[in-house]
Amino acid sequence: MDEVESMIGRGREAIDMIIDADSLQEGIIGEFQFDPELGPGAVVGTVTIGGQPATIIANDADEYNPRFPVVFAGVIGLEEGYKMALAVYRTITVDKEKPLDQKRALLLIVDTPGNGPGKIEEIMGMNKSTGGYQLALAEARKAGHPVIAIVIGRAISGAFLCHGLQADHILSLSKEFGTMIHVMPLTSISRITKLDIELLEDLSTKNPVFAAGVNFFYRLGGVNEVVDQVEGMRDAMIRHIDEVRELKRTGQFDKLGPWGRGTIGAERGGRQTRKMVIEKMTEEFDAVADKYLYA
Amino acid sequence: MSVWNQLQKNSFLESSARQRANGIVDNGTFTELLGPRDRVSSPHLPVLGEAVAFDDGIVTGVGLIGKRPVFVISQEGRFIGGSVGEVGGGKMVATLKLAIGAYHQIKEKYPTSYQGRLPAVVISFETGGVRLHESNAGLLAHAEVMDQFQDARGKIPVISLIGSKIGCFGGMGFVGAATDLIIMSEQGRLGLTGPEVIEQEMGKDEFDASNKALVYRTTGGKHKYIMQDCNFLVEDSIEAFRTQLAEVLTLSMESIEEMRRVGSQKLVEEQLELVKLAVELDPRDSMDVWKYFGNESPAILPELSLTDFLKQAKRRVRKVEGGSVNG
Amino acid sequence: MALQQLKFEFKVNNPIEFSHEWRHHGVVGSGDLEILMEKKDLGGAVQVQVVTPVVGFDKVWGMVLEKIVKENRLGNISIEINDNNATPIVVSMRLRQALAEAAKDVRKEV
Numbered sequence: 239m240d241e242v243e244s245m246i247g248r249g250r251e252a253i254d255m256i257i258d259a260d261s262l263q264e265g266i267i268g269e270f271q272f273d274p275e276l277g278p279g280a281v282v283g284t285v286t287i288g289g290q291p292a293t294i295i296a297n298d299a300d301e302y303n304p305r306f307p308v309v310f311a312g313v314i315g316l317e318e319g320y321k322m323a324l325a326v327y328r329t330i331t332v333d334k335e336k337p338l339d340q341k342r343a344l345l346l347i348v349d350t351p352g353n354g355p356g357k358i359e360e361i362m363g364m365n366k367s368t369g370g371y372q373l374a375l376a377e378a379r380k381a382g383h384p385v386i387a388i389v390i391g392r393a394i395s396g397a398f399l400c401h402g403l404q405a406d407h408i409l410s411l412s413k414e415f416g417t418m419i420h421v422m423p424l425t426s427i428s429r430i431t432k433l434d435i436e437l438l439e440d441l442s443t444k445n446p447v448f449a450a451g452v453n454f455f456y457r458l459g460g461v462n463e464v465v466d467q468v469e470g471m472r473d474a475m476i477r478h479i480d481e482v483r484e485l486k487r488t489g490q491f492d493k494l495g496p497w498g499r500g501t502i503g504a505e506r507g508g509r510q511t512r513k514m515v516i517e518k519m520t521e522e523f524d525a526v527a528d529k530y531l532y533a
Numbered sequence: 534m535s536v537w538n539q540l541q542k543n544s545f546l547e548s549s550a551r552q553r554a555n556g557i558v559d560n561g562t563f564t565e566l567l568g569p570r571d572r573v574s575s576p577h578l579p580v581l582g583e584a585v586a587f588d589d590g591i592v593t594g595v596g597l598i599g600k601r602p603v604f605v606i607s608q609e610g611r612f613i614g615g616s617v618g619e620v621g622g623g624k625m626v627a628t629l630k631l632a633i634g635a636y637h638q639i640k641e642k643y644p645t646s647y648q649g650r651l652p653a654v655v656i657s658f659e660t661g662g663v664r665l666h667e668s669n670a671g672l673l674a675h676a677e678v679m680d681q682f683q684d685a686r687g688k689i690p691v692i693s694l695i696g697s698k699i700g701c702f703g704g705m706g707f708v709g710a711a712t713d714l715i716i717m718s719e720q721g722r723l724g725l726t727g728p729e730v731i732e733q734e735m736g737k738d739e740f741d742a743s744n745k746a747l748v749y750r751t752t753g754g755k756h757k758y759i760m761q762d763c764n765f766l767v768e769d770s771i772e773a774f775r776t777q778l779a780e781v782l783t784l785s786m787e788s789i790e791e792m793r794r795v796g797s798q799k800l801v802e803e804q805l806e807l808v809k810l811a812v813e814l815d816p817r818d819s820m821d822v823w824k825y826f827g828n829e830s831p832a833i834l835p836e837l838s839l840t841d842f843l844k845q846a847k848r849r850v851r852k853v854e855g856g857s858v859n860g
Numbered sequence: 861m862a863l864q865q866l867k868f869e870f871k872v873n874n875p876i877e878f879s880h881e882w883r884h885h886g887v888v889g890s891g892d893l894e895i896l897m898e899k900k901d902l903g904g905a906v907q908v909q910v911v912t913p914v915v916g917f918d919k920v921w922g923m924v925l926e927k928i929v930k931e932n933r934l935g936n937i938s939i940e941i942n943d944n945n946a947t948p949i950v951v952s953m954r955l956r957q958a959l960a961e962a963a964k965d966v967r968k969e970v
Contacts, residue, residue: 276805305812308735316808316811317805317808320801320804320805320808323795323801324798324801324802324805327797327798327801328798330798331798353725353726355725355726355730355731355734355735356726356731356734356735356739357731357735357739357740357751358811358815358816359725359726360724360725360726360731360751360752361751361756361811361816361818361819361822362760362807362808362811363710363723363724363757363760363762363794363807364724364725364726365706365707365709365710365723365724365725366710366762366794366795366804367795367804367808368707368725369679369706369707369708369709369710369711369795370710370711370794370795370796370800370801370804372676372679372707372711373679373682373683373711373795373796374801376679376680376682376683377683377686380683380684395663395672395704396662396703396704396707396725398672399672399675399676399679399704399707400707403672403673403675403676404676404679404680420668420669421663421665421668421669421671421672422665422668427665427668430665431581431583431665431666433581433583433666437581441580441581445577445580446669447577447619447667447668447669447670448577448666448667448668448669449669454669455669458669458670458673459673460669460672460673495680496673496676496677496679496680497677497680499673499676500626500673500677503673509619509670509673511573511575511576511619511620511623512619512620512622512623512626512670512674513623514573515567515573515619515620515623515624515627516623516626516627516630518567518571518573519566519567519593519624519627519628519631520627520630520631522566522567522571523566523595523631526564526595527635527638529564530564530595530597530602530635531602531635531638531639531642531650532642533597533600533602533650
């Protein structure tokens with residue numbers, strides 16, 4: 239494939255490519271208006287896509303947070319995590335009375351290098367911010383909102399856990415776009431684990447459980463579909479919103495989200511052991527269940 | 534004296550994952566699921582020449598506290614830092630799934646008298662999060678655990694015990710924060726970024742990881758107690774953790790939900806107030822925050838015995854008494 | 861680079877039967893190991909399997925294990941060890957602890 243222009247750091251452009259033209263109402267969800275100063279590293283707002291309302295949540299790599307200097311280049315900081323969580327809860331509230339198949343979609347545009355590591359962040363308990371956002375997304379997903387993520391640039395470790403991995407479906411631009419999905423660069427892994435860098439490099443070409451990148455994540459079930467053109471992002475998002483909505487309408491929640499990705503990971507041959515572990519534990523519990531359930 | 538009785542006096546900090554799992558439920562009730570005899574070790578470590586363990590460093594199983602089935606996940610920090618890979622992650626997810634399944638079965642069997650029989654999940658954390666040797670599988674497992682937590686919301690309590698050497702950091706730091714209720718000892722540590730990583734990222738001036746007192750002031754049990762980021766602070770013994778756990782299990786699910794820190798819009802709004810405070814105070818040290826919450830001589834707090842600390846320490850006053858699911 | 865798998869077999873006269881179906885002991889910490897012992901009809905023999913990252917110490921393992929087997933007159937038992945760089949002293953100590961614990965606690969498995 240020819241060289242293509244990377245989308246890293248271009249979250250706002252990606253929003254425009256995906257949503258209906260000029261439909262972004264930034265900082266607004268239903269009646270609620272976000273404080274414009276809050277969490278500049280994250281864009282939240284209401285859009286329409288294919289004529290339907292949706293909530294968008296994206297990283298903004300161009301902004302930095304003057305109050306929390308660790309936030310720049312798309313880092314999800316203390317404020318950003320809570321802002322994103324709030325956007326999700328506001329979305330749930332707006333559609334509270336709507337039937338399951340009319341809950342608006344949440345679109346996550348993912349391009350984040352990490353969570354903010356810092357002393358103030360730890361003192362205040364940054365883990366609550368990122369954990370809270372994940373619970374919010376899980377709640378929205380279970381309430382019927384289609385939650386679709388698309389990785390346009392960097393999806394790194396804990397930041398991808400909070401912004402992406404709780405989605406119903408995850409799409410990703412192909413590796414030609416320089417997309418990065420991983421926990422840590424090999425050099426850092428080598429330093430921490432004291433494993434030989436050559437060995438790790440070799441492993442990273444073949445073992446999906448270890449290797450970085452979109453294609454390996456696809457085999458693990460961590461990415462549902464790889465999109466190979468920016469022009470294709472919008473259609474793919476619309477298609478996945480519809481697919482997810484239909485699965486929810488027919489009660490097939492088990493095929494979606496992290497649990498669904500586990501099943502896909504086994505089907506694609508990337509995560510076989512997980513399945514065996516869950517089955518065997520269930521079997522062992524069933525054998526002793528009476529003693530515990532009806533004590 | 535039985536093994537269980539001896540375990541009760543053990544330091545929680547020094548205890549292995551299996552000792553903790555056995556000791557925090559009623560005497561002789563713990564059944565390990567996917568225990569060492571099943572020999573399910575990580576299939577990803579041998580190729581790296583890394584030692585394997587028959588339990589992959591996570592002990593899972595079920596015990597009883599009274600008539601309540603208590604599903605236990607207990608992480609072993611001595612095995613690759615308690616890191617979570619494909620097998621260990623699968624064990625965590627399966628335990629949660631079984632507990633939620635048990636909830637439905639019990640409600641069906643005892644439609645009017647299920648209250649004192651409902652299951653609980655207890656996680657004894659000792660981990661830095663994702664196992665780098667099988668990082669992708671570990672990361673995906675974290676997301677699955679969070680997903681199960683949300684399924685458990687309002688049905689069965691998910692309770693964290695944090696008082697082991699490695700603490701609870703990395704992706705598992707989010708996971709710990711997302712549980713209903715957290716019991717810690719002074720020696721327990723909870724956070725997102727471990728001290729070494731902060732030092733490496735921010736420089737020794739911002740954070741000196743070798744300064745143990747600083748590390749404990751920032752992520753240790755006493756700090757988390759003042760911040761209301763842990764609910765209970767107990768002595769460093771298996772018995773103390775078990776006693777607190779048993780007490781908590783007498784509470785209604787509604788009261789337990791009220792102890793959450795995040796998990797609803799109201800709670801997120803309350804946390805945002807704390808973020809505002811961080812900006813106003815710009816604390817150089819946790820002690821600045823302790824002082825703000827009314828502790829006139831914050832420097833003495835780390836020195837106090839647990840009893841004196843619990844008597845004297847002023848905690849952050851919470852505006853929201855928890856929040857219901859989507860409250 | 862891959863993990864080493866070592867296998868040993870020993871036999872002593874008049875072995876003492878192992879009093880448990882199975883026992884587990886230890887944690888695979890750095891410089892430490894875990895031991896899984898299982899009663900098995902091996903015609904009186906002892907089978908040991910060691911999984912270790914350390915290369916080139918087969919002989920030492922054999923000597924340490926044989927000593928323990930003789931000392932305790934083990935028989936009809938399979939012993940599996942996951943090792944992470946334990947020294948021979950630690951190996952002997954853990955095996956002795958495991959056997960002592962098993963002997964003390966014949967009432968029930970923990």
